[in-house]
Amino acid sequence: MQQKSRPEEETFGTPPKSSSGGKKAMLIAAIPTVLLFLGVGLKFARVAQKAERTISHMVDHADSAVTKHSTAATKTKETKTVTTAKTAAADVSNGIYPAGDYEVGVDLPAGTYLAVYSGPSEEQQLILTISSSSDSSDDDAVLNDGPWYPRNTYFQVTDGQFVHVSWANFYNVDTVDVTLEPFQQEGMFLVGKDIPAGTYQMVLDKGEYVYPETAGYTIYSQMASPQPIPKASGSYTDTITLEDGQYIQCKDCHFAKP
Numbered sequence: 135m136q137q138k139s140r141p142e143e144e145t146f147g148t149p150p151k152s153s154s155g156g157k158k159a160m161l162i163a164a165i166p167t168v169l170l171f172l173g174v175g176l177k178f179a180r181v182a183q184k185a186e187r188t189i190s191h192m193v194d195h196a197d198s199a200v201t202k203h204s205t206a207a208t209k210t211k212e213t214k215t216v217t218t219a220k221t222a223a224a225d226v227s228n229g230i231y232p233a234g235d236y237e238v239g240v241d242l243p244a245g246t247y248l249a250v251y252s253g254p255s256e257e258q259q260l261i262l263t264i265s266s267s268s269d270s271s272d273d274d275a276v277l278n279d280g281p282w283y284p285r286n287t288y289f290q291v292t293d294g295q296f297v298h299v300s301w302a303n304f305y306n307v308d309t310v311d312v313t314l315e316p317f318q319q320e321g322m323f324l325v326g327k328d329i330p331a332g333t334y335q336m337v338l339d340k341g342e343y344v345y346p347e348t349a350g351y352t353i354y355s356q357m358a359s360p361q362p363i364p365k366a367s368g369s370y371t372d373t374i375t376l377e378d379g380q381y382i383q384c385k386d387c388h389f390a391k392p
Contacts, residue, residue: 229309233300237268239293246307246357250286250314253301259283260302264360268296277360286314286321288381290359316389326378335390336370346370349386357381 233252236242251260262282267275277295288307291297305312314321316329320339323329338349349370354362362381368374370387 229306238291249302249304261300263298322383325376325380354381
């Protein structure tokens, strides 16, 4: 019997899948790879961000350090300049100051000084004025009963005062040792330094402008600013007993040699 023919069946290979199904499979297969690269990328991104923050912090810290160092250096320089300016006069002269005007605490340190006449004439004497103002015409600012006119005088000043000295150099007694002549001429002397403690007679100075009726002395118990503290006074004809630490100012007279 003759058999009816049937459509020929495909007997080999795998039936082809639809194109949409293949793409889906490829995408699914690629997911692990994508995730892997994505994870690596995120890791690198985090590392890069961290590195960027670290570098930024280091730069900021470096800039801050440079700024601080520069500021500190500037402050040090300014302080040094100010200090040098305030001490220049004393450093240069080693405690010796010429006649002129000075602000205490700026041009010279507070302390005790000795002014010694340095004028051209034996008849002239020094001028010393201590005041609370730099205005030389402000009479209300004068603190001492000056000007004094001895051949030499001790005086003490404090910060903020102003000193005017004419016809004299003056010396910081803490740094300069000056030899005076109490047995030859008038002036102010420190007992125990310029003249020994003891009992003395006095004699008149010689000169056209010596006045016996006003010649005499003043004893000060201690030095003070702006004037020393007086203890006693009298005529050149008196017998005088002096103690260490006292100051004595002689006018138109000097000590007779023992």
